[in-house]
Amino acid sequence: MDPAAYFRRWRRRVTRPRLAVVAALERSAAHLSADEIRRAVRAAGEPAGLTTVYRTLALLERMQLVVRHEFGDGECRYELADGWHKVHHHHLVCSACGTVTEYRAFKEENALVARMQEVLSRKYRFTIRGHQFNFVGLCARCCERSARIHL
Amino acid sequence: MDPAAYFRRWRRRVTRPRLAVVAALERSAAHLSADEIRRAVRAAGEPAGLTTVYRTLALLERMQLVVRHEFGDGECRYELADGWHKVHHHHLVCSACGTVTEYRAFKEENALVARMQEVLSRKYRFTIRGHQFNFVGLCARCCERSARIHL
DNA sequence: GTAAATGCAAAGGTTTTGCACGTTA
């Protein structure tokens, strides 16, 4: 699918910085911070100010093309929404070192999400657009460490 | 259960500000920001600096007595962990107005969580301590609004 | 040509840190 078409559908102008931000997100598999995105955009030969990156991300989020996460490291992290070449996934967050591991949602999880969506939207009159499931804990390395020293 | 005992078990001193922070969280059902906690503590007659509140919250988090959330409104929000008089729950976050609705996790969800915990800990050697399930979307009010104006 | 987007610098807001002073054990 074509990002430019998306911008036009939303009556927004198709600009080089905007396309560069989307391209950077498409290139990366990770959860990028605003500043990381700006660096990626610059590395790709398109100078862009951090302000523009933030404004573009806010727009992309409203267009539901991008999802914002906060994993607890003090900055927001962004990735393309499902369907934009990414398969839906959930996260394992290590609370000690901050590592975020993605895993592809299991069938059971997806079935549950679909059912929850129905129940919750009826019960709370809530229109569900997406969800974020994070399991928080310790990765293998940090777990060993914390067994030795008491955090 | 007694907070003071917890502090002692962790070889930390039992101080008035620390006890006041725990008490404030016990009194409130909501997700409090650091500053809200400081105000609650002061209202209860115990003056406390914001710095101390932050440091106490960081300690309580390490002791797994408190859980930190980031719902996207720019500040971290804290609540007591499960088992400290709170029943486990999940969240509905309105992306337009920021309202956070809690709902008590359904049986199916809890069963899934238990199973996931097993699968993921084996597959990724990850020690799961907790999880955060957020459904993101629009509350009834914002949904109506967005139907009229295109965001 | 005109409204929208950009980029810089500055402001805004939350969270952290340095350091002298109080407290707990």
Added chain:
DNA sequence: TAACGTGCAAAACCTTTGCATTTAC
């Protein structure tokens, strides 16, 4: 009394805003 905890002020950070300039349509 010897660490440990506290609180203030200042710093550090990420993010947003104001405004003159540039750009897309």
